[in-house]
Amino acid sequence: MWRDNLRCIYYIALKDMRTYYLKPPSVSWGVVFPVAWILAFYLRNPRSFEELVPGLIAMTILFSTTAAEAVVINFELRLSSLERLLLAPVSLPAVLLGKVLGGAIFGFMMTTVMTIGSVLIIGLHPNLLYLVLIIIPSLLVFSSLGALLCVLVKEVFEAQTLLNLPRFLMIFLSGVIYPVSAMPVVLQYLAYVMPLTYTVRGLRDSFSVSSDIKVFTDTLVLTGFFLLFIFSAIKLLHKKFQ
Amino acid sequence: MNKDIIIAVSDLTKSYDEILAVDHISFEVKKSEIFGFLGPNGAGKTTTIRMLTGLSKPTDGKASVLGFDVDSEIVEAKRCIGVVPETSNLYDELSALDNLLFMAQLYGVPRTQRRKRAEELLKIFGLYERKDSHFRTFSRGMKRALTIAAALIHNPEILFLDEPTVGLDVVAARSLRNLISNLRQQGITVFLTTHYLEEADLLCDRIAILVKGRIVKIDTPEVLKAVAKEESVIEVSFNGKVSELIEDLSNRLTNVKIVAVDNNKARIYGGISNQIYDCVFSLAKDKNMEIQFINSIKPSLEDAFLKITGLSPMVMVIEKGGK
Numbered sequence: 001m002w003r004d005n006l007r008c009i010y011y012i013a014l015k016d017m018r019t020y021y022l023k024p025p026s027v028s029w030g031v032v033f034p035v036a037w038i039l040a041f042y043l044r045n046p047r048s049f050e051e052l053v054p055g056l057i058a059m060t061i062l063f064s065t066t067a068a069e070a071v072v073i074n075f076e077l078r079l080s081s082l083e084r085l086l087l088a089p090v091s092l093p094a095v096l097l098g099k100v101l102g103g104a105i106f107g108f109m110m111t112t113v114m115t116i117g118s119v120l121i122i123g124l125h126p127n128l129l130y131l132v133l134i135i136i137p138s139l140l141v142f143s144s145l146g147a148l149l150c151v152l153v154k155e156v157f158e159a160q161t162l163l164n165l166p167r168f169l170m171i172f173l174s175g176v177i178y179p180v181s182a183m184p185v186v187l188q189y190l191a192y193v194m195p196l197t198y199t200v201r202g203l204r205d206s207f208s209v210s211s212d213i214k215v216f217t218d219t220l221v222l223t224g225f226f227l228l229f230i231f232s233a234i235k236l237l238h239k240k241f242q
Numbered sequence: 243m244n245k246d247i248i249i250a251v252s253d254l255t256k257s258y259d260e261i262l263a264v265d266h267i268s269f270e271v272k273k274s275e276i277f278g279f280l281g282p283n284g285a286g287k288t289t290t291i292r293m294l295t296g297l298s299k300p301t302d303g304k305a306s307v308l309g310f311d312v313d314s315e316i317v318e319a320k321r322c323i324g325v326v327p328e329t330s331n332l333y334d335e336l337s338a339l340d341n342l343l344f345m346a347q348l349y350g351v352p353r354t355q356r357r358k359r360a361e362e363l364l365k366i367f368g369l370y371e372r373k374d375s376h377f378r379t380f381s382r383g384m385k386r387a388l389t390i391a392a393a394l395i396h397n398p399e400i401l402f403l404d405e406p407t408v409g410l411d412v413v414a415a416r417s418l419r420n421l422i423s424n425l426r427q428q429g430i431t432v433f434l435t436t437h438y439l440e441e442a443d444l445l446c447d448r449i450a451i452l453v454k455g456r457i458v459k460i461d462t463p464e465v466l467k468a469v470a471k472e473e474s475v476i477e478v479s480f481n482g483k484v485s486e487l488i489e490d491l492s493n494r495l496t497n498v499k500i501v502a503v504d505n506n507k508a509r510i511y512g513g514i515s516n517q518i519y520d521c522v523f524s525l526a527k528d529k530n531m532e533i534q535f536i537n538s539i540k541p542s543l544e545d546a547f548l549k550i551t552g553l554s555p556m557v558m559v560i561e562k563g564g565k
Contacts, residue, residue, distance in 0.1 A: 079329075
């Protein structure tokens, strides 16, 4: 049974890569939008751009994964193709994990380009192990958050609109642009219930030489968010098909 | 359990809040037969298929497919069944061959056999020449055929077909019916839902008539038609609207049931044939209307459906969405 599930997770993710990665909503929200933001910040102040790199990588993870989920899930909900996957001899969690993996791989491709680009152009020296420990769980967290919200609606445009609420809230409150420590105390509390805060903090630690590193804590917290989102999404999808 | 019974359903029920979609139905499907679920839209046909294929959980009752309980052992059952949903939902962005290969991967067809099996099915369904064309470029009939091919990729023992010919033109529907008919010769059991009486009559070995979530009768088309044989059926066609004449005819004839088949045609069930002929001719003369034809007809499944359910066969023409 577990072998069937693993096989399906792999083939669903592979099929989604071939089928959906070049769809306009994936490209506009998952590629063009983060690139436009990065260019805007760079052109505004190239000298202090280095400080913004961790936040902008985090934003790339957030937008690319959630944009891909809206496409891989809502295109199939609209055309009833998701039902076709559920007719196969696999469990529903395996189908959803295949979808989450598809979004995470898209995010990984975008994040890799952004990270390598920053490292080469600006000449940064990040800790590779820390980067992996933060980026991988973050990709899964935001991909599963995307899946959770996307199964609530049917159309891709509805999903993108719904996703914008947590996306922009997190961008402004999770330290992407403005440090969390400089925000009012109430907003700081709010920031720490948002997964992007831990991604940004972990990425900052990966790029810094400070001794006060919390990468492992951030990885644990992000894993917790992933489990919370994926189990909630599985429960919602179960309910939708009952 | 009898080895010949491969689908066993007992008191199966599905309700959505206040709506009872399927109401305590029980039936059995035998090996290698084409079993039809016939009923108007909203009768509960698709809901039954969804429960039998694991897409929806029954509210009450039991069902097993190939001996596997659909509630607790559905994954095992899914290995041996193929499902063709009402909508042809393969992937527009993939070619015909790639769609079949993906389905083969999903169902665990051994790597060495995938391509061979996919190409074999494309040949059987007459799509081999278009194997590299994207699914979105296919006509409705071709999409339907490829969707059936996809459901057969893992050599299932049972094929569930939900309204296989809906939306197809006459030629495509006929060709698809031939393909379905051929499946029986390959030993595949077919469970098919339809609201086309003619289709059920042509294809099915046995038919369950479903109305408002309940099975009202299960039997072979021949036995079902025999129900209507006991009384005479006369079909008459006028050059004007028949709806305006039904009341007059009903007043002049006793112990008959008159049903409009279409705008110009009506069927008169029961009564004494000679009296009916006289009455129809005199009515036509009084109303100054022309009789295009009048004939005693052999009872069809439509007539049996009318007699068994009390519903006009016209309700079967209504497509989903009330069109």
